[in-house]
Amino acid sequence: xxxxxxxxxxxxxxxxxxxxxxxxxxxxxxxxxxxxxxxxxxxxxxxxxxxxxxxxxxxxxxxxxxxxxxxxxxxxxxxxxxxxxxxxxxxxxxxxxxxxxxxxxxxxxxxxxxxxxxxxxxxxxxxxxxxxx
Numbered sequence: 001x002x003x004x005x006x007x008x009x010x011x012x013x014x015x016x017x018x019x020x021x022x023x024x025x026x027x028x029x030x031x032x033x034x035x036x037x038x039x040x041x042x043x044x045x046x047x048x049x050x051x052x053x054x055x056x057x058x059x060x061x062x063x064x065x066x067x068x069x070x071x072x073x074x075x076x077x078x079x080x081x082x083x084x085x086x087x088x089x090x091x092x093x094x095x096x097x098x099x100x101x102x103x104x105x106x107x108x109x110x111x112x113x114x115x116x117x118x119x120x121x122x123x124x125x126x127x128x129x130x131x132x133x
Contacts, residue, residue: 002040002055004089007097009043009053017044022052025075029067037068039083051082058087 009015022042029035041053054069061069069085076083 001057001088004094004097005053005055005086006041007094007101008089009041011097011100012043014045014047015043016046018042025072027071035068035071037072039072049082050079051084052076053084053086055086 006018006020009018019042021038021040024036024038026034026036039052040055043051043053045051052072054072056065056069073083073085
């Protein structure tokens with residue numbers, strides 16, 4: 001599930017940088033016990049704004065985890081960042097992004113129609129090059 005949300009961030013044209021488990025928050029929870037949490041992702045946007053993201057299916061959010069997400073949301077608000085707690089990603093969007101992601105690899109981008117595609121030949125296939133994507 002985290003990978004699906006990461007893929008969404010990666011395809012968001014406003015996002016210019018992504019970090020996985022970018023920082024740890026430490027605080028004293030109820031009953032004086034120490035607590036800590038690291039959000040799943042941090043994304044910086046082109047306009048300078050930021051978003052911290054946690055991914056957890058709704059059915060797996062235990063009360064202790066929800067408390068950590070609430071602390072993270074407050075810390076992000078203090079820093080001027082958006083905070084998102086996401087459940088399962090949309091299956092259709094994820095399927096489409098996974099398919100599109102296959103064409104981001106340099107081996108799929110060929111230039112010119114008049115020569116054999118070197119990347120296809122190196123993979124044991126012969127085909128004419130496609131036009132640039």
